Amino acid sequence: MRKIAILGSTGSIGTQALDVIARHPERFEVVGLAAGRNVELLARQAAQFRPRVVADARDGARGLYDVACESGADLVLAATDGAVAFDAVFAAVDRGIDIAVANKELIVAAGELLVAHAARSGSRLLPVDSEHSAIFQCVQGAPPEQVAAIVLTASGGPFWERTREEMADATLAEALAHPTWQMGVKNTVDSATMMNKGLEVIEASRLFGIPGDRVHVVVHRTSVAHGFVVFTDGNVVAQLAPPDMRLPIGYALAYPDRLADRPFSDPLAALGGETGAASATLTFQRPDLERFPCLRLAYEALARGGTAPAVVSAANEIAVQAFVAGELRFGDISACIETTLARVGRYQLSLDAVRDADRAAREAARSFVDQRVAEPSRRP
Numbered sequence: 130m131r132k133i134a135i136l137g138s139t140g141s142i143g144t145q146a147l148d149v150i151a152r153h154p155e156r157f158e159v160v161g162l163a164a165g166r167n168v169e170l171l172a173r174q175a176a177q178f179r180p181r182v183v184a185d186a187r188d189g190a191r192g193l194y195d196v197a198c199e200s201g202a203d204l205v206l207a208a209t210d211g212a213v214a215f216d217a218v219f220a221a222v223d224r225g226i227d228i229a230v231a232n233k234e235l236i237v238a239a240g241e242l243l244v245a246h247a248a249r250s251g252s253r254l255l256p257v258d259s260e261h262s263a264i265f266q267c268v269q270g271a272p273p274e275q276v277a278a279i280v281l282t283a284s285g286g287p288f289w290e291r292t293r294e295e296m297a298d299a300t301l302a303e304a305l306a307h308p309t310w311q312m313g314v315k316n317t318v319d320s321a322t323m324m325n326k327g328l329e330v331i332e333a334s335r336l337f338g339i340p341g342d343r344v345h346v347v348v349h350r351t352s353v354a355h356g357f358v359v360f361t362d363g364n365v366v367a368q369l370a371p372p373d374m375r376l377p378i379g380y381a382l383a384y385p386d387r388l389a390d391r392p393f394s395d396p397l398a399a400l401g402g403e404t405g406a407a408s409a410t411l412t413f414q415r416p417d418l419e420r421f422p423c424l425r426l427a428y429e430a431l432a433r434g435g436t437a438p439a440v441v442s443a444a445n446e447i448a449v450q451a452f453v454a455g456e457l458r459f460g461d462i463s464a465c466i467e468t469t470l471a472r473v474g475r476y477q478l479s480l481d482a483v484r485d486a487d488r489a490a491r492e493a494a495r496s497f498v499d500q501r502v503a504e505p506s507r508r509p
Contacts, residue, residue, distance in 0.1 A: 141312050212484070239480060262368075263354075263377075276359075330346065440475075448462040465497045
C-alpha cells in the first residue's frame with residue numbers, strides 16, 4: 130500500500146491522479162491533500178479519501194509542508210502551479226520522500242538544485258508530464274553516456290496552422306481549444322504559445338542531465354508518440370500511448386510497477402487510433418521558432434543558465450495570467466517574456482537566488498503588462 134500526498138489536488142493533474150487512485154484502493158492510500166481556493170472540491174475529496182492532513186490556501190506554506198512532510202507519505206505528487214510549493218517539495222526530498230513531478234516551474238526554476246538534493250537523500254524524482262514520462266520509460270536501464278539525444282513531441286496546439294499575424298489577436302476561447310489534451314487553463318495557453326514545450330526542454334535537460342543542444346522538439350499533431358531517445362549506436366526507442374494523462378500519472382504512482390487496468394483490445398487503438406481502423410499514421414514536423422518565439426526563448430534561457438530559466442518561467446506565468454484576464458494580447462505574451470529576460474539579471478544558482486529571480490521577473494513582467502494596459506492601441 131503506497132501512501133500518497135497530493136499538492137494541488139483540485140487541479141487537472143490532482144483530480145486525474147485521484148481518479149487513478151480511486152480505481153486501485155488496494156494499492157494506494159491518500160494521506161495528504163493540499164489545494165488552493167477551491168475548498169468545496171477539496172472538502173469532497175477529503176470526505177471520499179479521508180487523508181490524515183488537509184490544507185488549503187488559508188494554511189499558507191505551513192499547510193503545504195504538513196501535507197508533504199507530516200502526512201506519512203511515501204510519495205508526494207507535486208501538481209501545483211508556480212513556486213508556491215517549492216519549500217514543501219524540497220523539504221520532502223531532503224527527507225528522502227519520492228516526488229512525482231507535475232510542476233513545470235519547480236524543475237525549470239530549481240531543477241538543478243532539486244536533482245542534487247535528491248541525489249544526496251535518495252529521493253526519486255518521477256516525471257508525470259507525458260513527454261518526460263516517455264523519456265523516463267525509454268531510458269530505463271541505459272547508461273547516460275549512451276544517450277545521444279532526447280526528442281520531445283509537441284501537439285502544436287490550436288494555432289499550428291496560423292501565421293504569427295493571425296495569432297496576435299487570438300481570443301482566450303481559441304487558445305483553450307486544444308486539439309488533443311484536456312488540461313488546466315495555464316498549461317493549455319502554454320501549449321498554444323508552445324512555451325509548454327520550451328519549459329519541457331529545460332525540464333528534460335535537468336531531469337536527465339542532457340545539455341540543451343541535445344534536447345530536440347518535433348511537432349506531432351495526434352499526441353500519440355510522446356517522446357523518443359536516440360542512442361549512440363543509432364537505435365531509437367520511442368514511447369507511444371493514447372493522449373490520456375492518467376497513463377503517465379499511473380506510471381509515476383506505481384513505479385517501478387505498472388498498473389493492470391487497461392486491457393488490450395486492438396493494436397491500432399493502443400496507439401490512439403479507432404478500434405478496428407485499417408491503418409494509423411504517425412507524422413512529425415519541425416517547429417517554427419519564428420511563429421512560436423516562446424520556444425526559442427526557453428532554449429535561450431537554458432543556454433544562459435543560472436536563474437535565467439526561473440526568470441522565463443515567472444515572466445510566462447504573469448503574461449499568461451494577464452492574457453487570461455484580458456490585459457494582454459496573445460501576441461504580446463512572448464514580448465513580455467523576452468523583455469523580462471533582458472531586464473532581469475542572471476545570478477549564480479541557489480534557492481534564495483531562484484526566489485529573488487522569480488520575484489524580480491514577476492515585477493518586471495507586471496510592469497510590462499501595466500505599460501501595455503496604459504496604451505489604448507495595444508489593449509486586447
